[in-house]
Amino acid sequence: MAAAGIQLHPACRVRQEGFGLLFYDSRGPRLLFAETGELLPVDFFDQPRSRQELPAGLTAPQQNRLQTFITKLLERGFLREQPVC
């Protein structure tokens, strides 16, 4: 069985802003303002990734913060989990 990966929901988009990432969900529409600064590059969500995968070079607190953030994005439907082939 393929492992579960995360990917931006097809109804959602994301872009870089000065404060971090701005997510848009056309189903609402609704917005999510994420104060991620430069921690998470906008192209991070361009392809499916495992839930544990994060950009290199982060400190442990930064990794924890981003993991919590990614969980929040999943819960709120901006990301979705699907098999990674």
Next chain:
Amino acid sequence: MSNQYVEQGLRSPVNLTWEVTLACNLRCTHCLSSSAEAVPDELTTAEALDLVEQIHAARVFQINFGGGEPFMRPDFLQIIDACHARRIMTCISTNGTLLDAALVERLAQSRLVAIQVSLDGASQKTCEAIRGPGTYAAAIGALKLLAKTRIPSSINTVLTRQNAAEIPALHALAKELGVALRVSRFRPSGRGAANWEALRPTPSQLLEFSDWLSNSGEVRTGDSFFSLTSQERQGLGLNLCGAAKLTGCVSPTGKVYPCAFLQTARFEAGDLRRQSFQQIWDNSEIYASFRNLRIHSCEECKRFEQCHGGCPAVAWHLKNDLNGGDPECLERCVTSIADEKKTAAA
């Protein structure tokens, strides 16, 4: 809603209203842009496609196409295809008269389009008094075609004095058809200005609608009624004017404005034939003035944090004062009704 980030200014709009043509086969009495015939200097196909590329480069998430009737523009599908090829989401506001099975099937091939069909009454009589003969059946026919597809579709109704009592029935009709209901605010621009007194909802109707909205969470309103909605509903949408902060408007001739209801020379933020879209967004003095707009006259109001003064466009059209506060906000509706009762009692 993170107003702080919005007021600081985003790198580009979240969405953009693009009125691709003024041509329309209807003459609705409330039309915000007085649509009728195409104007001679509307953007050419090449200019329109270049604008799509600019919007893509600016990473705008969505374009809301309107008009006029967008499908009156011969190259409209070409423009839509260019958006989808760049993964720009699109929403088309149409009167539905030109939608047939083949066109709906064509549009359904993309998952990046949503369609709003205008219907201004649950009954044919009410709808056609505003939109003209034959419009009710045409809109229902279009909605039935759309409901068979995966295109997110909705009825779009402009709340007026004539249809206010039919909004719950429109909601039921939308459910029956398998589409959503979106209610938009009537604003005094275009032909809507000429017919304002005849069509504007009364304060009592606005309050009744506000109460109804509170219990109708799935009904969409865009940003139309943020000055009127209850606290419970605030989480569903904006609680401030998004003009020049989250959104903007492009006219058929490439002029750029803060919003679709302020398309006059006074509010022209730029001209796409002379500047790039990003230059206008970044440098327009008109846009800067809207980002700095503070409705001080409303700051003492207990609902200020909920609506921040409401819609500046309505304040401008009715009071010639952007800073004057929304004349149709919830508080003013309550005050207006109380004043009427006092007058009647006296």
